[in-house]
Amino acid sequence: MVRMDKPVKLEMMGLHGFVGENFAAAGDEGENTPVGRVSYPPGRYGNLPYPTNLRRAEMIGSAMDTPEHSEVAVDPQRQEQAREYARIRHRLLLVDLLISFALVIGFLATGASRAYREFIVNLGIVSPWVQVAVYVGTLGLAYTLLFLPLSWYRSYVLPHRYGLSTQTLRGWWMDWFKMLGLEVLLGFPIVELIFWLLRTHSQSWWIWASILMVALSVVLGYIFPVLILPIFYKLTPLEDKELRRRIEMLAGRTGVEVAGVYTINLSSRTRAANAVVMGMGRTKRIALGDTLYEEFTPAEIETILAHELAHQVHHDVEIGMVVQALVTVASLYLAHIFLRWGVRAFDLQGPGDVAALPLLALAMGLFSLLLMPLTNGYSRWRERLADRFALWVTGRPEAFADAMTRLANQNLSELEPPPWVVWLLYDHPPLHQRVQMARTWSGDRGSPG
Numbered sequence: 001m002v003r004m005d006k007p008v009k010l011e012m013m014g015l016h017g018f019v020g021e022n023f024a025a026a027g028d029e030g031e032n033t034p035v036g037r038v039s040y041p042p043g044r045y046g047n048l049p050y051p052t053n054l055r056r057a058e059m060i061g062s063a064m065d066t067p068e069h070s071e072v073a074v075d076p077q078r079q080e081q082a083r084e085y086a087r088i089r090h091r092l093l094l095v096d097l098l099i100s101f102a103l104v105i106g107f108l109a110t111g112a113s114r115a116y117r118e119f120i121v122n123l124g125i126v127s128p129w130v131q132v133a134v135y136v137g138t139l140g141l142a143y144t145l146l147f148l149p150l151s152w153y154r155s156y157v158l159p160h161r162y163g164l165s166t167q168t169l170r171g172w173w174m175d176w177f178k179m180l181g182l183e184v185l186l187g188f189p190i191v192e193l194i195f196w197l198l199r200t201h202s203q204s205w206w207i208w209a210s211i212l213m214v215a216l217s218v219v220l221g222y223i224f225p226v227l228i229l230p231i232f233y234k235l236t237p238l239e240d241k242e243l244r245r246r247i248e249m250l251a252g253r254t255g256v257e258v259a260g261v262y263t264i265n266l267s268s269r270t271r272a273a274n275a276v277v278m279g280m281g282r283t284k285r286i287a288l289g290d291t292l293y294e295e296f297t298p299a300e301i302e303t304i305l306a307h308e309l310a311h312q313v314h315h316d317v318e319i320g321m322v323v324q325a326l327v328t329v330a331s332l333y334l335a336h337i338f339l340r341w342g343v344r345a346f347d348l349q350g351p352g353d354v355a356a357l358p359l360l361a362l363a364m365g366l367f368s369l370l371l372m373p374l375t376n377g378y379s380r381w382r383e384r385l386a387d388r389f390a391l392w393v394t395g396r397p398e399a400f401a402d403a404m405t406r407l408a409n410q411n412l413s414e415l416e417p418p419p420w421v422v423w424l425l426y427d428h429p430p431l432h433q434r435v436q437m438a439r440t441w442s443g444d445r446g447s448p449g
C-alpha cells in the first residue's frame with residue numbers, strides 16, 4: 001500500500017531495470033510489490049563490500065574474438081533456494097499489506113484519527129499548515145518505526161542469509177537515514193500542497209494535484225540520475241573501449257543517438273546483476289551494474305545493452321511517464337470520490353480535514369494494488385518488445401539465453417514462478433519465458449507498438 005511518507009515512485013523517475021529487481025533497492029524486492037518495490041526507499045531494502053574480481057579482464061581478453069559462447073547451465077540447487085526465497089518474501093509482503101490496511105482502517109474506524117486531530121488543535125496549533133505538518137510528521141515517523149523491524153528483516157537479514165547482500169549494517173543504516181531525509185524533503189511539500197488544495201478547491205483539487213504530481217515526476221525523471229541516484233550509488237562512464245565500440249555499432253544500426261553508457265557500483269550493496277535506462281533528455285543514460293559487467297561475457301553484455309538501448313529506441317521512459325500520468329489522474333479522481341464518501345462515513349470536517357489523511361492513503365493504496373496486474377502487464381509487454389529488439393539488433397539468441405540463465409543463478413531469481421505471482425507481481429517476463437523467446441526467435445524485430 002502506498003505509504004504517505006513515500007509518495008515518489010521509482011517508475012515515475014523513468015527507471016527500467018533489466019530484471020525485475022528494484023534497481024535502487026537492488027537485492028531486495030524480487031518483484032514489483034506495492035510496498036517495497038513501487039515506493040522508493042533504496043535504504044530500507046538495501047543490502048557488505050563485494051570483492052571485485054579480475055575475471056572480467058580474462059573474459060574480455062579471451063572471448064572477444066572467439067565464438068563467444070560459454071556454457072551456462074541452470075543451477076538446480078540455486079533454483080530450489082530461489083523458490084524458497086520468493087516464498088518467504090511473498091509471505092512478508094502479505095503480512096506488510098495486512099498490517100498496513102488494518103492500521104489505516106482501524107485508525108479511521110475507531111475515531112483515533114479525529115481524536116488525534118483534536119489533540120493537535122488543543123495544543124493551540126491554529127494554522128492548518130502546521131496541523132498537517134505535525135499530524136503527518138508524528139504519524140509518519142511512528143509508522144516508519146513500526147515497520148522498521150520488517151524492513152530490516154526483508155532487506156538486510158534475509159538477503160544476507162541467502163548470500164545476496166554485500167552491505168554492512170552501517171551501510172544499511174546510512175541508506176535508511178538518507179532515504180528518510182529524501183522522504184521528508186519530497187514528501188512534506190507534496191502532502192502540504194495537496195491538503196492546501198483540498199482546503200481551497202474541494203471539488204477540483206484532484207485536477208490540480210494531478211498536474212502537480214505529473215510535473216514533479218517529469219522533474220524527478222530529469223534530475224534522478226544526476227542528483228538523487230548519486231546519493232546512493234556512483235555512476236562512472238564506461239571505460240571499456242571494446243564494449244563502447246559494440247554499443248555504438250548497435251546504436252548505428254538503429255539510427256538512434258545512444259545515451260551515455262555508465263557503470264554503477266551495485267556491488268556496494270548486492271551480488272545481483274542488473275542494468276537500467278534512466279533519465280530524460282540530456283540526463284538520459286544507460287547504466288550497467290558492475291555486478292553484471294564483471295560476471296557476464298562480452299556477448300552477453302552486448303545483448304543486455306541492446307535491451308536497454310531498445311527502451312531508448314521505443315521511448316519507454318517517455319511513454320512510461322504518460323502512462324504514469326494517466327494512472328495518477330485516475331487514482332486522484334477516485335480518491336476524490338472516496339474522500340467524499342469517507343468524510344460522511346467517518347464524520348470528518350471535510351476533505352481538507354487532516355484527520356482524513358488515512359482515507360486518502362487508503363484510496364491511493366487500494367487503487368495501486370488493484371491496478372498492479374494491469375501496470376505490470378503493460379511493463380511485461382514493453383520488456384518483451386525490448387527483448388525482441390535486442391535479439392534482432394544483435395542476432396545473438398544463444399548469448400541472450402545464456403545471460404538470462406546467468407541472471408537466474410546469480411540473482412537467485414525463479415526461472416518459472418507460479419503464474420499468479422507473474423500476473424500480480426512481475427514487471428518483467430519470468431526468465432524461462434525470456435530464454436524460451438530467444439530459443440524460438442525467428443528473426444523479427446518486434447515493433448514497439
Ligand SMILES: [Zn+2]
Binds near residue numbers: 017018308383386
Ligand atoms: Zn527492460
